[in-house]
Amino acid sequence: MVIWLIGLSGSGKTTLSEALYQRLKPGHANLVLLDGDAFREVFRDVDHTIEGRRRNAEHISNLCKVLDDQGIHVIAAVLSLFPEWQAWNRTNFSSYFEVFLDLPLKTLKERDTKDLYAAAEAGRIPDVIGIDIPFPRPAAPDLVIDKPAQDDGVEACLETILAQMPPLV
Template sequence: MVIWLIGLSGAGKTTIGTRLAARLRADLPNLVYLDGDLLREVWGGVSHDVAGREVNAERLSKLCLMLDRQNIHVVAAVLSIFPHWQQWNRRHLSHYFEVFLDVPMEVVVARDTKGLYRSAIDGETSDVVGVDIPFPEPAAPDLVLDSSGRDGTPDDLVERIVAALPVPVAR
């Protein structure tokens, strides 16, 4: 099973992803957590422009496929701005489960823990998804959650994800 968490920077992907992975490991010890930002560091040399993001998206999807074929479950926290890679995931990954963390832009700008949005809005940097690179909302996510606080705490959202999974795990 591959659980694919999609959302803008600041949507809570890392927070929810790490908590979800910890929550599931008791029942799925063969589970890994993949964070798009961390993998970008591991692979190195990939720009943040659209072309670089495409390379990163392909690598991440194909890494998930390799793990999936070995019956290793994955929680992946990624921006995921390419609908064709989301479709590829659905065709190639077993038990692919897509979760869209839908947070209004004003909330992620207010959170802006990395300073990305402020820098882009001020014209100091470019290639920021949601500012000068479009963020296409996923067309057919399996679950949509508002992680701005309206749908509950991060732990509440983790439990909602676990309850919605297509593969039973202890609850």
């Protein structure tokens, strides 16, 4: 199974995927966590342009499939921009559970944990999704975690994901 956490920068992908991994790993040795930032350490040929991001999306989905085909469960935390790759995931993985972290841009700008949004708005960096690259909302997420849900805390979000996702075997 592939559990796919998607959302803009600052939406909580890393935070929630790590919490989920910590919870599930003790009972499931065949579980790996792949964070978007870690992918970029591995696939060095991608930049942050749309074309670089498209190549990255393709690499990530293909790697998840190789693992999934060998019975390895994957938690993938990625700012996935391409509806066609989300559709590909659903068709090609043995089981796919997509969680959309749906936070308003206002909250993300307030968090701005990587100083991305302020830098983009000041014209200091290009290719920031949500500012100068549009983010297509995922068409068919299995679960949406929005601002009110996140206001209840990471632990509550984690319990929601665990309650709704298919059981890991």
